[in-house]
Amino acid sequence: MANREHDSWLNDIKWDANGLIPAIAQDATTDQILMMAWMNKTSLQQTVETGEAVYWSRSRQKLWHKGEQSGHTQQIHSIFLDCDSDVLILKVTQQGGIACHTGRLSCFYRQLDTSQEAPQWQTVAPVLQDPETIYSNK
């Protein structure tokens, strides 16, 4: 618990100037990328301890247990660290099949269309559930 020896895996991470690291959530079965959010040391510890993704909300400046309102939690299968020790991948099961607050499976639902002279971001994935009904139990 408070054993410092057990924290070396956390100290291996190169936290940024704000004490954060980007964490990419990837579907453990399909390998689709669902979202990217940020973690601080406490959120990563809680993620490992609980087996569910806990991020650090930069906008709200608080711990964010993903799905706490929507029920769209993310169960952790495995966690990977990159060569520079400054990016994480979380392989997860996405409850409800919706990671995005817009009601879509993935937050990456806009694709760059370069077929015209002026490139444009085109929405290429459907809304699976109206966000108002997702968050209505708040």
Add this chain to the structure above:
Amino acid sequence: MANREHDSWLNDIKWDANGLIPAIAQDATTDQILMMAWMNKTSLQQTVETGEAVYWSRSRQKLWHKGEQSGHTQQIHSIFLDCDSDVLILKVTQQGGIACHTGRLSCFYRQLDTSQEAPQWQTVAPVLQDPETIYSNK
């Protein structure tokens, strides 16, 4: 070219305080995540214009045409933007099958082993080519 109208897709992006956005490179065929690096406006423009990934090296503070030394360039298939407009995915073909400067396919080659009381990062992917031979033509 210098037409401002044609830059609206760049202005749709929420660049961070340093004018950067994280870009996740993902294999277009297997969906394996290869690396995450950063882009500024110029590097993203060059990426779209040339069809090869050009990042912004934060350590060297210069444009970084991925593979310029190693030959391990990344051909762009498609580019996605997330709901907050602050993260990109690049779907790519990785030349040489090596994205990582350590000579591995992916930079995410360490997995968290939680089977012991003290978690540890375990290397789980092989070196495919000695980095010394990759960069010997520099």
